[in-house]
Amino acid sequence: MKKLFSLFLAVALVGCILSFAGAALAADKIGVSMPTQSLQRWNQDGANMKSLLEAAGYEVDLQFGGNNEVPVQVSQLENMISGGCKVLVVAAIDGSSLTTVLADAKAQGIQVIAYDRLIMNTDAVSYYATFDNFRVGVLQGTFIRDQLKLDSASGPFNIELFTGDPGDNNIIFFFDGALSILKPYIDSGKLVVKSGQVERAQAATPNWSTESAQTRMENLITSQGYGPNGTKLDAVLSSNDSVANGITNALVGAGYTAANFPLLTGQDCDVTSMKNILAGTQSMSIFKDTRTLAAQVVTMVDAIMKGSAPEINDTKTYDNGTGVIPSFLCEPVFCTKDNYRALLIDSGYYTEAQLTQ
Numbered sequence: 001m002k003k004l005f006s007l008f009l010a011v012a013l014v015g016c017i018l019s020f021a022g023a024a025l026a027a028d029k030i031g032v033s034m035p036t037q038s039l040q041r042w043n044q045d046g047a048n049m050k051s052l053l054e055a056a057g058y059e060v061d062l063q064f065g066g067n068n069e070v071p072v073q074v075s076q077l078e079n080m081i082s083g084g085c086k087v088l089v090v091a092a093i094d095g096s097s098l099t100t101v102l103a104d105a106k107a108q109g110i111q112v113i114a115y116d117r118l119i120m121n122t123d124a125v126s127y128y129a130t131f132d133n134f135r136v137g138v139l140q141g142t143f144i145r146d147q148l149k150l151d152s153a154s155g156p157f158n159i160e161l162f163t164g165d166p167g168d169n170n171i172i173f174f175f176d177g178a179l180s181i182l183k184p185y186i187d188s189g190k191l192v193v194k195s196g197q198v199e200r201a202q203a204a205t206p207n208w209s210t211e212s213a214q215t216r217m218e219n220l221i222t223s224q225g226y227g228p229n230g231t232k233l234d235a236v237l238s239s240n241d242s243v244a245n246g247i248t249n250a251l252v253g254a255g256y257t258a259a260n261f262p263l264l265t266g267q268d269c270d271v272t273s274m275k276n277i278l279a280g281t282q283s284m285s286i287f288k289d290t291r292t293l294a295a296q297v298v299t300m301v302d303a304i305m306k307g308s309a310p311e312i313n314d315t316k317t318y319d320n321g322t323g324v325i326p327s328f329l330c331e332p333v334f335c336t337k338d339n340y341r342a343l344l345i346d347s348g349y350y351t352e353a354q355l356t357q
């Protein structure tokens with residue numbers, strides 16, 4: 001009986017020690033808020049962030065804002081704040097809609113990292129990590145300039161312009177970056193935007209929606225008479241792949257084939273777009289390795305949690321209305337059917353089968 005009692009005591013003691021140790025070792029929780037699951041890239045970003053943060057010893061609350069639904073993202077952030085998250089990593093659906101909820105985060109000492117898209121009009125954002133968004137546009141504009149040989153060919157060439165969601169601060173950089181290359185040729189008349197829709201607001205695509213882009217391209221085809229047997233369309237600037245997919249659908253619907261397809265840019269190297277690039281119904285995309293961005297943000301989170309200064313490489317570009325946010329910019333690269341293998345397959349981003357099946 002005595003033996004049994006001491007065994008019971010020992011077990012109770014070990015249990016106690018383990019639960020104390022468990023409490024002491026309880027992982028810090030990090031909130032990761034992504035805009036939507038409807039686009040391939042945000043699924044990848046979310047999954048990469050979760051697995052890298054967990055590997056670094058953190059608990060992760062990963063949420064997607066429905067289908068780009070701002071109120072859903074706001075309530076998910078409220079839950080992360082009340083649920084004890086120590087750092088919030090946020091890719092905003094609408095950069096200007098998080099001021100109130102992030103004021104709560106700040107009041108509770110929770111630090112916020114803006115992920116990929118800058119969050120505007122809030123002093124709660126400590127850091128911003130993204131790709132060099134202006135450079136994305138420059139790469140797209142340069143591709144069109146070089147392919148059309150705008151410096152030597154006589155032209156004129158017809159082009160139409162598409163960018164993304166007006167609530168996404170990135171489109172200012174994507175569009176302005178591309179126009180920094182193309183505008184001199186538009187001004188000189190070598191590039192002609194027949195629709196006259198040259199302003200960013202006119203070129204915008206709500207929610208980066210494939211369907212909206214398709215409808216706008218169909219309307220342009222009708223109103224300008226573009227077609228393989230009609231008015232020649234030489235190029236379409238698209239800021240990303242989901243928009244490019246809609247443009248491709250409209251152009252294919254109008255009878256264009258790989259043999260006479262207008263130049264068409266994109267961004268993200270989504271599987272659908274890579275298949276289009278291989279089939280000749282999109283010309284290029286921009287590769288932004290989401291693994292690199294996620295890894296960089298995890299080092300930022302870790303530095304914040306350990307009280308040290310995260311690595312940044314830009315302190316002048318991104319003013320969110322309350323001042324410049326210290327940023328880390330990753331390098332985007334352009335991708336075509338000529339270099340996709342080295343960029344995407346050899347690096348393990350995709351298997352060849354994913355792009356050919």
Ligand code: BGC
Pocket residue numbers: 039041116117164168170208240241242267268288
């Ligand atoms: C991202 C792009 C993405 C787009 C649509 C932008 O903010 O930078 O990579 O294609 O949103 O989700």
